[in-house]
Amino acid sequence: ANAWDHMLPPALFDKLSKTLSSESSFWTSHNYSDGSSGRPPSPYFSYVVHLTKKPTTVLMSIIDIMQKNSATTFPEVMNCSAAGWWCHCRPHSSGHQFHFDSDDEGRGGVRNPVASCVLNLTEGIGGETLVTTQTVAATSLMHDGWLCEGRRNRLLAFKGNLLHGVVPGVVLLLPLRVTINDELPSW
Secondary structure, three states, X not given: OEEEOOOOOHHHHHHHHHHOOOOOHHHHHOOOOOOOOOOOOOOOOOEEEEOOOOOOOHHHHHHHHHHHHHOOOOHHHHHOOEEEEOOOOOOOOOOEEEEOXXXXXXXXXXXXXXXXXXXXXXXXXXXXXXXXXXXXXXXXXXXXXXXXXXXXOOEEEEEOOEEEEEOOOOOOOOOOOOOOOOOOOOO
16 A cells, blocks of 8 residues: 555646535535435445546546556556546545445456555545455455545555445544532542
8 A cells, every 4th residue: 555645736636626525516416415414325326437548637637647646556557448436525423334446346246446546635524544454355354454544635545455444533522520619620
């Protein structure tokens, strides 16, 4: 696994952040629910785009940059002909279930991507991404993992056959005790 900060140039990052902000029409046009309005959270949906030699759209420019950077760790991604992408806009404490990335949700057999990438658009929302050494084909449980803090414009890339997920964001509650006498509280 590897991570890079300041992945996208500022203009591209700002365009992507605006397009996928929580106030963006992207979410309403997809009838998306984050689960906080009484409606259940939307199911996961994703898109597949065919990779071209020359990026012609903002999305293809972003994927091209991510592909070239992840190729420094996983050179074989330069031979890929397609990229899948998806995004979520969920509350801080929701996390993302642990899963294996696969083509068509594993229908017809599990076909993992060469590499999986996580590009954070925000900071301080949600938890860290945990990538484990567990694979679908493993005969024993994982023994190692990497925890990557979500930072704005940080790209995380890892082998596409590894179990991973987002640890729910933690809300820190500090204990408060009030005394009615002149003694100082003992913590």
